[in-house]
Amino acid sequence: MTPKFGVTAIGNAIVDILAPATEEFIAGQVQFGMRPNSMALITAERANELYSLIGPAIEASGGSAGNTMACFASFGGNGAYIGKVANDKFGDVFAHDTRAIGVHFESPPLVGGKPTAQCIILVTPDAHRTMNTYLGASTQINEDDVKEDLIANAQVTYLEGYLFDEPKAKAAFFRAADLVKKHNRKLSLTLSDPFCVVRYRDEFKSLVENHVDILFANEEELKELTQISNTDEAIKSIRGVCDIIVVTLGDKGSAIITPDKTIRVAPIMPKQLVDTTGAGDAYAAGFLFGLTEGKDLAECGRLGSLAASEVISHMGPRPLVSLKTLL
């Protein structure tokens, strides 16, 4: 019997605050820990300070795996999400947006603790995004939130590397990996961010070698994981470590690496390039939708490119049109 869910994802439940910014502004914030084109973790105080410095913004539900599930559902996939919001306005927004697109989401909100996580995302004129995350309530996700039936009834369980940043979330992560094994399902991991890989390289390596069936990484993350600076060499070194390794290559498309072959996937150019926030998340959604629908790998890659193309054509990390209608 086909499991009820194509994908169950676990991630940090975050509302994004997206604002245009200049490269000069970002350069001036590096001394305070900002990481151009990447993600930095920040405190509540720093979040308030940074918010007071940025220009007008828009708010949109985000979070890496949350974005992936929104795209997955937008393709018509049946998915579930596990993550922790607070019982506050942004928590309501995240829960609404997740459920409204048809993703099963039942994780109870945190009461009386930290507020819902937020990510201040600065988008430069070249459409690149620089992320600053206050994890708030999202770190209070725990093993109890990882309901066995959600994992048992999913073809693929998808985890974001960002979960490693907090002990409780990491415990939830490992519980999910154990349940995947118990129920003989597939485990998928995205490496999330090059700095995240640096923080947890050995653990990620062990995970990838021993547990992960489908790995997503971009070029920088792959180089950090393998510690090989040449992309082709890095790909050669990782081939066969998992069944499927997908390396996204920005405007050069992507490469799907199996034990015995490499499939190159062309990018799909958007009508206009506005904001790359969520591009990798959307790609993973398209790929996993194809995979759970029994498509061949080249088609999975094409669906990934299609989803990414929609998401980068406007501000915000989730699709504004039904991805199903783009098929």
Next chain:
Amino acid sequence: MTPKFGVTAIGNAIVDILAPATEEFIAGQVQFGMRPNSMALITAERANELYSLIGPAIEASGGSAGNTMACFASFGGNGAYIGKVANDKFGDVFAHDTRAIGVHFESPPLVGGKPTAQCIILVTPDAHRTMNTYLGASTQINEDDVKEDLIANAQVTYLEGYLFDEPKAKAAFFRAADLVKKHNRKLSLTLSDPFCVVRYRDEFKSLVENHVDILFANEEELKELTQISNTDEAIKSIRGVCDIIVVTLGDKGSAIITPDKTIRVAPIMPKQLVDTTGAGDAYAAGFLFGLTEGKDLAECGRLGSLAASEVISHMGPRPLVSLKTLL
């Protein structure tokens, strides 16, 4: 001496919740009071119910006059805004977005009362918007919020017709009109919405005849005000009632009507038409920016078209790029 502010605006301070929707969905909601392509006032309960029915959304600061001031500041204008938010998350968002773009905003938030106003905006594939407003804290704006110096030191005081929907806000409106007269400044009014005109036709007519120097209306609002269904006839009937009457005509551009002439202004087509929310607000901003900078009326109209063109090219009612750089 030139006053410190080009424009001081008073309006309902609202955070928008924008979601794509089908025409069928909207048609199905008309029985609950929804007004296709227009604005309906809703209760807190109805707002919650409607929110549970709509798809994934994005949040952005809005409010008619608030949008106008954001665009005015984006052109480089020095402006002030008077409006009431609550001390909650959406209140923080509205205050941030208003101040971050350089608009003077000091109205104290409401404590312990209703939440910040929100408007659930449904955007159909033809880019039209259907608005559903829960006024919340915004109705608690009062005469004390209308600081005399903000009116005395502004070339133009700009009021939105929506203020008439609540007695306290209406009192604030009339106090502003009195102060404009006292300090010999200009008063500008936007009629806001055809249903708003129907609700307060006689009062608006009296205001326009006796107090307003610069009037903004779209075709439907003009027809409702004059009760003449032919646009040319309606224009003829209103000519000279105010010094400047600007009628926006959607994709046909706009017409500027003075006692002795009519200036036709061509529309500026956006790269892509996505969401018309805020088009009229942006037009008023460009027009008033030109006027307060001493431009001729045709140029004022062109600036209005330019601002509207940017705002309708993406989801959300406020510019995502600096309007100054578009000049």
